[in-house]
Amino acid sequence: MQIKTLVFAASLSLLTTINLPAFAQTPNSPTVPTNKIEDPEKINNIKKLLDITGSKNLSRKIITQLINSFKSEYPQVPAKFWDAFIDEIKPEEMVDEYIPIYSKYFTNEEIKGIITFYETPLGKKTLSVIPQISQESTTIGIKYGRQAAERVLEKLKSEGYMSPNK
Numbered sequence: 609m610q611i612k613t614l615v616f617a618a619s620l621s622l623l624t625t626i627n628l629p630a631f632a633q634t635p636n637s638p639t640v641p642t643n644k645i646e647d648p649e650k651i652n653n654i655k656k657l658l659d660i661t662g663s664k665n666l667s668r669k670i671i672t673q674l675i676n677s678f679k680s681e682y683p684q685v686p687a688k689f690w691d692a693f694i695d696e697i698k699p700e701e702m703v704d705e706y707i708p709i710y711s712k713y714f715t716n717e718e719i720k721g722i723i724t725f726y727e728t729p730l731g732k733k734t735l736s737v738i739p740q741i742s743q744e745s746t747t748i749g750i751k752y753g754r755q756a757a758e759r760v761l762e763k764l765k766s767e768g769y770m771s772p773n774k
Contacts, residue, residue, distance in 0.1 A: 650716040667699035
């Protein structure tokens, strides 16, 4: 597998699994969020939500799991690549990038409601099992993605778009 393809696969996996806890509860009806990202209270509430959900720690765990999976699946890729790849991933920066997204889709009152949920026993249980759900989901996602890529490559080969030795 080429490095470009590997980076794409790793990036896709990160994008699809990194922020799972925040979506454990979503609003029942369409929202009319404020785009007032400059609202300090809303920013602080979003930060509190991200802290409660452990987004930074979960991001680190998922990144480590993905890298370990890719390392075992692609032993021909040099360790230097993986080390450089890990160095380029900054969970803290990723979490900061979530703030405008949350602001876009949730009002400050909704953010407060989600925080309230996560402070309940059910919310705490949800947060406690999210890492296991995420880990199992990531494993399935990697397997599914690999199988889909193999099917597409075979189809392209059979249709003459790729030479058999690529």
